[in-house]
Amino acid sequence: MTLIAAIRPDDWNFPLFLHLVGAMTLVGALLLVAVSLAGAGRGRSVAVVRLGFRGLLFAALPAWILMRVSAEWLASKENLDEDSPGWIDAGYMISDTTFLLLVAAIVCAGIAARRAGREESAGSGLNLAAVALLAISLVAYVVAIWAMTTKPS
Amino acid sequence: MTERPRRPVPFPPVYDWLLFLHVLAAFMVAATAVMYSAVALGASPGGSTIRVADVLWNVGGLGTLILGIWLALYVDGYEIWDGWILGAIGVWLIATGTGERARAQLAEGAQSFTALHWVRTLAVFGLLVLMVWKPGA
Numbered sequence: 522m523t524l525i526a527a528i529r530p531d532d533w534n535f536p537l538f539l540h541l542v543g544a545m546t547l548v549g550a551l552l553l554v555a556v557s558l559a560g561a562g563r564g565r566s567v568a569v570v571r572l573g574f575r576g577l578l579f580a581a582l583p584a585w586i587l588m589r590v591s592a593e594w595l596a597s598k599e600n601l602d603e604d605s606p607g608w609i610d611a612g613y614m615i616s617d618t619t620f621l622l623l624v625a626a627i628v629c630a631g632i633a634a635r636r637a638g639r640e641e642s643a644g645s646g647l648n649l650a651a652v653a654l655l656a657i658s659l660v661a662y663v664v665a666i667w668a669m670t671t672k673p674s
Numbered sequence: 675m676t677e678r679p680r681r682p683v684p685f686p687p688v689y690d691w692l693l694f695l696h697v698l699a700a701f702m703v704a705a706t707a708v709m710y711s712a713v714a715l716g717a718s719p720g721g722s723t724i725r726v727a728d729v730l731w732n733v734g735g736l737g738t739l740i741l742g743i744w745l746a747l748y749v750d751g752y753e754i755w756d757g758w759i760l761g762a763i764g765v766w767l768i769a770t771g772t773g774e775r776a777r778a779q780l781a782e783g784a785q786s787f788t789a790l791h792w793v794r795t796l797a798v799f800g801l802l803v804l805m806v807w808k809p810g811a
Binding site for chain 1: 690691693694697698701706707708712717718720721726802803806
């Protein structure tokens with residue numbers, strides 16, 4: 522069974538590359554923080570709680586911005602920014618919603634890291650809240666990857 | 675991602691699922707690179723994080739290779755002996771080799787872990803470049 526290979530204009534490649542780098546770094550950073558904080562809940566490691574906050578602030582947030590800005594660039598190159606198909610709308614909806622979840626997770630992890638530094642205790646409910654927010658985001662990003670690759674109209 | 679092949683196609687769902695799972699596997703590989711980068715930069719995320727990263731690497735690495743080859747065979751216009759596909763397989767082997775050594779060095783606490791990890795990360799970037807630009811395709 523054969524299909525016809527896809528041809529994409531060359532000038533779409535760089536924004537697509539940036540979009541993928543941003544998205545992959547974002548997912549990697551969310552996984553890093555979610556797994557680390559979930560482990561910290563059991564082990565009560567202050568260093569891990571701080572890693573969670575820094576990972577979200579210095580890796581996940583810039584990665585989200587790179588992913589989102591390059592998505593806009595790509596959509597404008599493809600002339601999809603005015604009359605966008607359903608899969609683009611799904612991408613926007615997921616990225617915007619998960620941005621709010623990311624900000625909430627940063628706030629939770631930041632407060633948890635501050636408390637952990639003072640009390641030398643890291644097993645707060647704030648960590649669990651951050652892990653839950655990140656888990657929801659990760660599920661949403663799997664749906665986004667499905668939408669971006671299969672492009673349902 | 676790549677453009678959907680022109681319709682009508684015999685079984686678009688097969689192509690769609692292959693591409694989705696191939697890209698998902700690539701995200702797993704990249705996630706491992708990010709998680710190990712935290713360690714290389716001096717963080718201590720804990721043993722469970724490293725174990726998850728290793729599982730993602732195993733599943734993602736195998737998934738990218740198998741599904742990538744499947745896609746190359748399935749899609750008319752791509753051939754398994756195309757330069758960019760052979761190059762990607764070569765870079766994949768480099769990433770896998772350095773990744774395995776980085777994992778072993780990290781377990782032993784050796785300093786050379788960091789260098790091996792960055793070589794692997796560079797290889798992952800190289801794979802992404804090849805997949806996006808597809809030179810010669």
